[in-house]
Amino acid sequence: MKEIYLDYAAATPLDPRVLKEMDPFLHRKFGNPSSFHAPGLEAKDALDQARIRVASLLHCEPTEIIFTGSGTESINLALKGCARVRKKKGNHIITTAVEHEAVLKSLSYLEEKEGVHVTILPVDCYGRISLSAIEKAITKKTILISIIFANNEIGTLNPIEKIARIAKKRKIAFHTDACQAAASQSLDVKKLGVDLLSINAAKISGPKGVGLLYKRKDVQIDPVVHGGGQEWELRAGTENVAGIVGFAKALELAQEEKVKETPRLEKLRDKLSTTILTKIPNCKLNGDPKNRLPNNVNISFRDIDAEELLLLLNKEKIYASSGSACATHTSEKSHVLTAIGIPESYAKGTIRFSLGKETTDTDIDKVISVLEKSVNQLRQKRYTP
Structure with missing residues (x-):
């Protein structure tokens, strides 16, 4: 029985082309980029070239x-x-109710420990933020706006360029979490108009x-990790050369191949959801x-327990998720589903299917067949005295 993996929003398989580029730096080319000898200089050159390649894709300067060690x-x-x-x-920061936990918990920490005031804006039933709500929330003390590019649970895209214009007009720094957007959306930071942008390799x-963090050159930040002077003295620690080289290659492939891959995935996505x-x-x-x-299909089934449904799918070697993989070890209702007003009877039966490179039309047919039988089975069990 073929395995059908539909949890690409949580983790993606390492592309063989990426592994090939990483391979020398996993064993033979192991030098520390900070060392002033041949192996160290070789590692530094690889690091510098990876930075240049990434900067080219983001339309920014290598500096x-x-x-970093993750999107978080x-x-x-x-x-x-x-x-x-x-x-x-x-001391005022604006964000939304549907951000990734990395954003919400970081801001909660700043609010509790460092006296920052955080405004969490509501969204509509589709998870969309109102531009006028952002403008109304801005005060004289607003120093930062952070709004997600593409929602990791429900897939909704936000108008980043328009939000950036609002922030720029008021001279407020603007950050976006683009971790879920990197495989399918343009990351041209000049066009987007962002000051700070976060992405990670595991999603592409x-x-x-x-x-990595893109930081516009005239935007100042303090380091969080202290130690050596790596990454312009903003992120201490010996650089993960193999990982960074792989990241650069993965990002190149994602941005090059999205022209063909995006419409292919859209077709499969729409077939599955419809x-x-x-x-x-x-x-x-x-x-x-x-x-x-x-690649995102987030569906709520009324009167269904998502864990029971996932177990039935798992038996058929179909692998999906009940929400964000970063928050699946809690029984609490997803904060994103709460924010968009999904009733409890539907929310507890929510499944996220996220498609990827290896997803085929035949896979979608199989998923639909198994899903229909599984939902009927669980409902019959629930309603049978």
Whole structure:
């Protein structure tokens, strides 16, 4: 029986082309980039070239790229680093109710420990933020706006360019979590107009354990990790050369191949969501039905326990998720589903299918067939005295 992996929003398989580029730095070319000898200089050159390649894709300068250990670390550096360096200017940060936990928990920490005031804006039933709400929330003490590019649970895309214009007009720093957007959306930071942007490699068929923060050169932040002078003295620690080299290759492939891959995934996504909504009663699609990630299908089934449904799918070697993989070890209702007003009877039966490079039309047919039988089985069990 073929395995059907539909959890690409949580983790992606390492592309063989990425592994090939990483391979020399996993054993033979092991030098420390800070060492002034041949192996060290070789590692430094690889690091510099990876930074140049990434900067080219983001349309920025190499000195504006800070490599980190994850998307979460990048977000922490952006939010905490910006808040601390700007505390004399103000202490107000604006975000939304549907951000990744890395954003919400970082801001909660700043609010509790460092006196930052955080405004969490509501979203509509599709997870969309109101531009007028952002403008109304701005005060004289607002120093930062952080809004997610593409929602990791429901796939809704936000109008980043428009939000950036609002922030720029009021001379407020703007950060976006673009971790889920990197495989399908343009990351041209000049066009987007962002000051700070976070992405990671694990979501684009790159290695785990590496991310980056784009920081516009005239935006100041304080470091969060202290030690050596790596990454422009903003992220201490010996650089993960193999991971960074792999990240650069993965990002190149993702941006090059998205032209063909995006419409292919959109077709499969729409087939999956439309057929589910047609064949299975009492279910609903979450997120913006049109302006969403090409690989995201988030569906809520009424009167279904998501864990029970996932177990049935797992038996058929179909692997999906009940929400964000970063928050699946809690029984609490997803904060994103709460924010968009999904009733409890639907929310507890929410499944996120996220498609990827290896997803085929035949896979979608199999998923629909198994899903329909599984939902019927669970409902019959529930309603049978």
